[in-house]
Amino acid sequence: MLELHQFRHSAFCLKVRMTLHAKDLSFREVEVTPGLGQLSVFRMSGQRQVPVLVDGDQVFADSSAICRYLETLRPEPALLPSDPLQRAQVELIEDWADTTLAASTRAALLQAAADDGQLRLALLPDDLPAPLRQVMSGVPGGWLSTLGDLLGQEQRASMLSSLTALAEGLDQNGYLVGNKLTLADLAVAAQLSLLRFPSSSGDALAGRGVPGLSDHPRLQSLFHWRDQLEAQLNQRDPAATE
Template sequence: MNRLYHYPLSPFSRKVRLSLAEKKIEVELVEERYWEQDSDFLRRNPAGKVPILKLGNRTMADSAAICEYLEEAHPTPALLPKGAEARYEVRRIVAWFDDKFYKEVTSMLVGERVFRKVMGTGYPDSANVKAGSKAIRYHLDYMTHLLDQRRWLAGNEMSLADFAAAAQLSCLDYISDVDWNRSEIVKDWYAKIKSRPAFRTLLADQVPGFPQPRHYADLDF
């Protein structure tokens, strides 16, 4: 059986979940408390991170590598464009959200507000929360700049870049940390992504101790 070892509010897990669902590859979701460093989990991925994807006899780790594999092994529907320049732009924006956005925003807000409690590592660091709340405004403005020029983040076709961004923002939206009034164009973009069938399982996620806000699963938020 195909399985994805994940954690609901891991944006990297969510990016892979979106790619799998868009390509209609069915997997069993197995929630993994990866910070506990279970020995079976570490045998699957010595790096101790989620997601881990098991497809048939193959076990794969690292969300970027998994998404690239899925694109090559299951090219339809395509999440990477054909041309080298267009592919570069998708990969650039994926890296922006996987690296810069995650470090400056998601790790500061979801990391402090959710994971400290879940992992039992103490109370949120208010300085980190403040820094994340400031940084997200810059990133929303950058997304506005991109979407002013294009239909989607990396071009005129939806791509893995949009899934990478939506994976991060959906985690933040779960804890009501996105000011959707800051940019109408970003809100409209997110509404389009959120309405896709691939997004349905993300909207059904429940994290114990952190109930969904009312707007989270609302397509007309």
């Protein structure tokens, strides 16, 4: 059984879960506790970030590397087109989503969480002991803004402009590249989760997100697309996740 070591609310981990669902692969989720839990991730994979996928004695880190392993493990349905130009387009969009878009959505979420204690609480791991939860909920959020850059005006405008262009492209056939689901769709859909959490994030987070972006009129069709994509993938094999 494949094992996915993850932070439940990480967009990179969602990208891998969506890929596993798209390929109808069964897997077990192992929730990693930020900080201490990353020691075992390091021991296992030689680096401390999640997602990490374990398949028997093989260990893979990095969502893009994991998705490529899954593509060889289960080639159908192919998430990387065989047409060279389309494949290049998918890889470019995936890379943009995992870097530029991810940096912007992370900064936007950090900013929102710094301002909103309820959101901070909802983002904590479900299995965090109650006393620690209580302590965390009482801590002012200002320290979060030291964790990374806050979203600048220019970065926000550039993200909105790219996402609007993607939304307009999607209106035509429902996929970002060609007329089939690819890793480009999954990488973008996953990063959108930090702006507006999907239903798979659980009741505390579903529909919530970054004020001003989660409810932005130009992004609504994109969130709707993401929700439909997720519903379609989860329907494929509801029993896939143990």
